[in-house]
Structures are given as structure tokens and as C-alpha cells.
């Protein structure tokens with residue numbers, strides 16, 4: 495006689511599960527802040543591992559692999575780890591033995607958790623696209639803690655495929671391996687969000703007031719990207735230009751004393767322009783004596799701001815005859831910075847909370 499088995503799907507609580515069926519906690523919400531990453535150390539091998547992972551990402555370098563592989567492995571990874579390791583040493587957080595990007599992102603996660611104020615229900619964590627803590631490990635940790643809904647928040651106000659999209663790709667790589675996936679949302683870019691623009695303006699007003707000079711020119715500088723990515727449809731440039739325009743307007747700063755530029759060119763192809771370093775040198779040559787730089791695209795200070803802007807570009811300006819130079823810090827874990835992130839998170843959690 496044929497025995498009809500009860501349908502497990504319709505009667506999940508009538509226990510036909512094997513004894514070792516995994517127990518899963520559920521019912522909580524995870525908020526995962528995603529940032530770029532930073533090397534685990536400034537030594538040659540840590541730098542090399544980090545740069546290899548970063549520069550092997552096809553979202554970052556879009557060249558065909560057969561063309562890129564020898565350039566990366568035979569040239570870049572022999573020279574750059576040593577040179578950049580020295581740059582990282584100048585900004586390293588020796589107390590924690592980590593890059594400032596990691597220290598600041600951790601603090602943002604802690605302060606965001608406090609601001610959301612519902613630790614029973616909401617778990618906040620942070621992860622990196624490259625190096626540690628890995629996105630995979632932090633998604634799994636959220637699941638362990640009972641989060642079956644996860645909001646991913648790439649900490650890039652301006653969307654770019656080499657940053658935002660690759661952060662999401664990395665999270666979905668982990669989900670691809672799961673039988674029971676959590677529900678996942680990816681927060682959209684917030685380049686024109688009033689909470690973000692207001693936070694930038696508040697922070698800049700405060701830092702400008704602390705200076706012993708009034709800048710003749712302010713440069714809003716953003717991390718660069720190959721011009722070809724813009725031409726292929728990446729909205730990053732348009733997002734940066736809009737952030738810059740809204741920020742200047744919020745400050746009421748004169749249009750003819752505000753410039754928008756792009757930094758950190760890598761390789762020989764044209765990147766987004768005007769270039770920050772060339773602009774700084776030009777202004778000094780034209781007789782500008784007092785200059786301030788702000789980097790609204792960086793949610794945390796890092797190599798690109800502390801070493802490249804406050805270090806290298808300060809020298810270009812001073813060596814060119816400039817007298818007063820200021821780099822105005824990123825939002826970091828300031829109260830206004832956390833308020834901006836909280837506003838984005840609360841909006842994107844609607845329906846879940």
C-alpha cells in the first residue's frame with residue numbers, strides 16, 4: 495500500500511525535519527554599512543594583497559583581462575605596494591594598527607546603532623569591499639544574529655560602478671551561495687539628499703569659522719574615474735557636479751570662487767576633469783594666496799584625503815607661492831554626518847520598521 499506523505503510545505507510545524515536541521519533565528523533587521531577597504535598593514539605583502547584584490551576588480555579596471563593581467567602583475571604590483579605603503583604609514587592609526595578609513599567606518603556603525611536606538615530589533619555593522627572585515631563575513635554574522643532582512647548602505651554619496659555597484663556585487667556573491675537568503679535592500683545614492691547637503695554645509699561652516707583666514711577660492715574635489723566610464727553611462731560625474739552645486743548654494747558661497755575638480759588619476763587614459771592637482775598648481779601660479787579644499791564624496795577621511803589632499807596638494811600650493819591652505823575634513827563620525835546617514839537609513843527601512 496502506498497503511504498501518502500504529509501506535505502512539509504503546508505504543515506511546516508508538524509515535524510518532519512531531520513534532527514540536525516539547522517535552526518535559524520529570524521525577525522531582526524540588519525543595517526550593513528559598506529565601504530571600500532583599506533590594507534591590513536603598510537608592509538609590502540599586505541599592500542600587495544590589498545592592491546591585487548582592488549585592481550583585479552573588473553568594475554574598477556574595465557580593460558580585457560589578457561591586456562590587464564601582465565600590466566598589473568608584472569609592473570604595478572612590483573612597484574606600487576612599496577610606494578603606497580609609505581604613504582599609508584603617514585596616515586596610519588598606530589593605536590589600532592589600521593587605516594583611518596576602517597577606524598572611522600567602525601565608529602560610524604557604532605554611532606548609527608546608538609542613533610537608531612532599537613538594538614533589540616536592529617543590528618548595525620560595517621564591511622569592506624576589499625580586505626577586512628569582508629562583506630561575506632559580516633553578512634553571515636548578521637544572519638547568525640537573527641537578521642532576515644538586511645539593508646545594504648554603500649557609503650558613497652555619488653553612485654559609481656567602481657564603488658557602489660561592486661559593493662553590491664560582493665554582497666550578492668555571498669547570497670548566491672545561500673539556500674535561505676535574507677531579504678535585501680540596497681540604499682540608493684544620496685548625492686542630492688537634503689540631509690546630506692545640510693550636513694556638509696554645517697560641517698564646512700564650522701570648519702571655515704575655525705580658520706585664521708577666509709579662502710579666496712574653495713575647491714570641491716571628488717575621487718576621479720576614467721572619462722570612458724562616464725561616456726559608457728556611469729552617472730558618477732553628474733552626481734558629483736550636482737552635489738557640488740547644491741553645497742555651494744547651501745553655503746551661499748560665490749559662484750566665481752568655487753571650483754569642482756577630480757583627483758587621484760591612475761594610469762595614462764584621460765580621467766574626469768579638471769584635475770585637482772593641476773588646478774591647485776594653476777591657482778597658486780595665478781597668485782591665489784588662500785585656498786580651501788573639501789572632499790564631499792568621501793564619507794570618511796582616508797589616504798586620498800589625508801595624504802593626497804592635505805599632504806601632496808598642500809605642498810603643490812605652498813611650493814607654488816600659496817600662503818594659506820586648509821583641507822576641510824570629511825563628515826566622518828561627526829553628529830551631522832551620522833544624522834545624514836540615519837536619515838537615509840530610516841527612509842530606506844520604511845515598511846520594515
Ligand SMILES: C=CC1=C(C)c2cc3[nH]c(cc4nc(cc5[nH]c(cc1n2)c(C)c5CCC(=O)O)C(CCC(=O)O)=C4C)c(C)c3C=C
Pocket residue numbers: 530531532533545548549554555574578593595650654656657717718719720730760791792795796797798
Ligand atoms: C584605478 C582605478 C580606480 C578607480 C576607477 C577608482 C574609483 C574610486 N575610488 C574611490 C574611493 C577611494 N579610492 C581609494 C583608494 C584607491 N583607489 C584606487 C584606484 C581607483 N579608484 C587605488 C589603487 C587606491 C589605493 C591607493 C592607491 O594605490 O592609490 C580610497 C582610499 C582607501 C584608503 O584606505 O584610504 C577611497 C576611499 C571612489 C569614490 C571612486 C569613484 C569613482
Ligand SMILES: [Fe+2]
Pocket residue numbers: 717758
Ligand atoms: Fe579609488
Ligand SMILES: [Fe+2]
Pocket residue numbers: 758797798802
Ligand atoms: Fe590617490
